[in-house]
Amino acid sequence: MRLYDTLSGGVRDFAPLRPGHVSIYLCGATVQGLPHIGHVRSGVAFDVLRRWLTAKGFDVAFIRNVTDIDDKILTKAADAGRPWWEWASTYERAFSAAYDALGVLPPSAEPRATGHITQMVELIERLIDRGHAYTGAGDVYFDVATLPEYGKLSGHRIDDVHQGEGVATGKRDQRDFTLWKGAKPGEPSWPTPWGRGRPGWHTECVAMAHEYLGAEFDIHAGGMDLVFPHHENEIAQAEAAGDGFARFWLHNGWVTMGGEKMSKSLGNVLAIPAVLQRVRAAELRYYLGSAHYRSMLEFSETALADAAKAYTGIEDFLHRVRTRVGAVVPGEWTPKFGAALDDDLSVPIALAEVHAARAEGNRALDAGDHESALTHAMSIRAMMGILGADPLDERWESRDETSAALAAVDVLVQAEVRRREEARVRRDWAEADAIRDRLKAAGIEVTDTSDGPQWSLLDGTDK
Numbered sequence: 001m002r003l004y005d006t007l008s009g010g011v012r013d014f015a016p017l018r019p020g021h022v023s024i025y026l027c028g029a030t031v032q033g034l035p036h037i038g039h040v041r042s043g044v045a046f047d048v049l050r051r052w053l054t055a056k057g058f059d060v061a062f063i064r065n066v067t068d069i070d071d072k073i074l075t076k077a078a079d080a081g082r083p084w085w086e087w088a089s090t091y092e093r094a095f096s097a098a099y100d101a102l103g104v105l106p107p108s109a110e111p112r113a114t115g116h117i118t119q120m121v122e123l124i125e126r127l128i129d130r131g132h133a134y135t136g137a138g139d140v141y142f143d144v145a146t147l148p149e150y151g152k153l154s155g156h157r158i159d160d161v162h163q164g165e166g167v168a169t170g171k172r173d174q175r176d177f178t179l180w181k182g183a184k185p186g187e188p189s190w191p192t193p194w195g196r197g198r199p200g201w202h203t204e205c206v207a208m209a210h211e212y213l214g215a216e217f218d219i220h221a222g223g224m225d226l227v228f229p230h231h232e233n234e235i236a237q238a239e240a241a242g243d244g245f246a247r248f249w250l251h252n253g254w255v256t257m258g259g260e261k262m263s264k265s266l267g268n269v270l271a272i273p274a275v276l277q278r279v280r281a282a283e284l285r286y287y288l289g290s291a292h293y294r295s296m297l298e299f300s301e302t303a304l305a306d307a308a309k310a311y312t313g314i315e316d317f318l319h320r321v322r323t324r325v326g327a328v329v330p331g332e333w334t335p336k337f338g339a340a341l342d343d344d345l346s347v348p349i350a351l352a353e354v355h356a357a358r359a360e361g362n363r364a365l366d367a368g369d370h371e372s373a374l375t376h377a378m379s380i381r382a383m384m385g386i387l388g389a390d391p392l393d394e395r396w397e398s399r400d401e402t403s404a405a406l407a408a409v410d411v412l413v414q415a416e417v418r419r420r421e422e423a424r425v426r427r428d429w430a431e432a433d434a435i436r437d438r439l440k441a442a443g444i445e446v447t448d449t450s451d452g453p454q455w456s457l458l459d460g461t462d463k
Contacts, residue, residue, distance in 0.1 A: 003219075023060075027205060028110070030067040031090075031094075035095045044289045051385075061212070066111070092112075098272040117190045120204060147239065162175070164229065179203050181198050183196040183197045206238050209246075219249075221250040222252075254296055255296075255298075256299065291347070311391070313355075314355070324370065325373060325377075336349075354384060357376045357383070360372075409444075
């Protein structure tokens with residue numbers, strides 16, 4: 001297996017630190033508002049990585065944090081007249097619901113920043129003791145100049161670094177970044193050896209990754225917008241503290257609109273609940289996961305509709321096989337599918353293999369070769385399961401109101417189909433054609449096959 005490592009700037013052979021075990025840390029949500037599809041793309045992309053590693057036989061420890069204390073959370077909660085902890089909890093639940101709706105597996109652990117103040121204080125103490133951090137005006141800062149290799153992840157030259165934190169009276173150098181913020185009136189604070197305060201953003205992930213995965217682990221993942229300053233500052237702290245930290249750095253591309261990153265500040269946010277009113281959850285997952293994880297995904301309603309149609313085509317084939325042949329259990333993925341995912345998670349190539357199997361399976365089914373059709377269907381279930389979007393998985397079928405509606409429609413349509421067959425037996429062609437035309441006017445097409453008449457919605461959902 002080969003993965004693109006942002007730190008080395010190229011694709012490298014991946015082998016875990018411990019044989020048979022893979023450790024992954026994913027930067028999770030800052031729970032300041034409703035999740036949009038840009039937020040959740042990261043969850044879907046690295047869920048595929050986790051599922052693939054598991055399918056290959058690895059034991060995967062997957063940690064995804066929650067940032068529940070942050071300037072934006074405090075500001076938005078204050079503006080709304082709500083307690084900061086209530087605000088954070090409300091949107092943490094919204095993110096959890098969005099991940100669950102899209103079939104993202106729960107992490108092995110989901111630590112909150114506020115639950116790991118002790119670990120952060122211990123880390124900062126180590127940095128002060130080793131000469132890489134200092135106190136000033138109630139705050140604690142990391143001294144960037146003490147780490148000559150600072151900037152190696154993002155490519156920033158140390159002389160050109162700008163943290164975007166504004167002017168701070170306690171800073172010795174504006175290139176330095178905040179590890180701990182001194183207490184301010186009305187803000188939450190915790191006691192430390194250098195006074196009460198709250199953590200800076202960049203400290204929490206270093207402390208929590210160390211707590212759950214150790215001083216060195218396999219993969220650190222997150223959105224490409226985190227490369228600088230967040231991940232650069234994580235590396236700085238970990239290495240200054242003497243930890244090996246992450247061996248691979250993986251970053252997913254943005255969801256864009258009009259070429260710009262989807263963000264609340266741009267006002268081009270598509271919240272998950274709103275999108276799920278237009279497409280099913282499995283279809284949205286398929287859409288978000290269909291592009292290569294490192295590429296930009298330009299959102300459009302047309303692209304979303306095309307993805308939903310592609311997913312429905314896979315679903316349609318599996319339903320046809322189950323109806324005509326019998327139960328379809330997951331089988332084996334194809335060698336090309338496995339090779340694609342081993343090549344830096346090349347999902348577009350893997351999906352091409354899924355659709356090739358669907359096309360072959362449909363041809364086999366139409367030719368009456370049920371054994372071949374079933375083999376293709378079983379393979380598709382295996383491949384789509386690894387991608388987290390197997391249409392016959394019980395989580396999608398049990399939650400899919402559309403499937404329930406189709407089952408109800410099937411009962412009514414089958415009665416009409418039987419009436420049409422009876423008319424054909426009586427050679428009452430006028431009645432048979434009238435029934436067929438009536439169904440077609442309702443958006444239902446009947447096709448006569450070697451297995452008897454089959455019906456489908458005009459959008460392609462066969463029964």
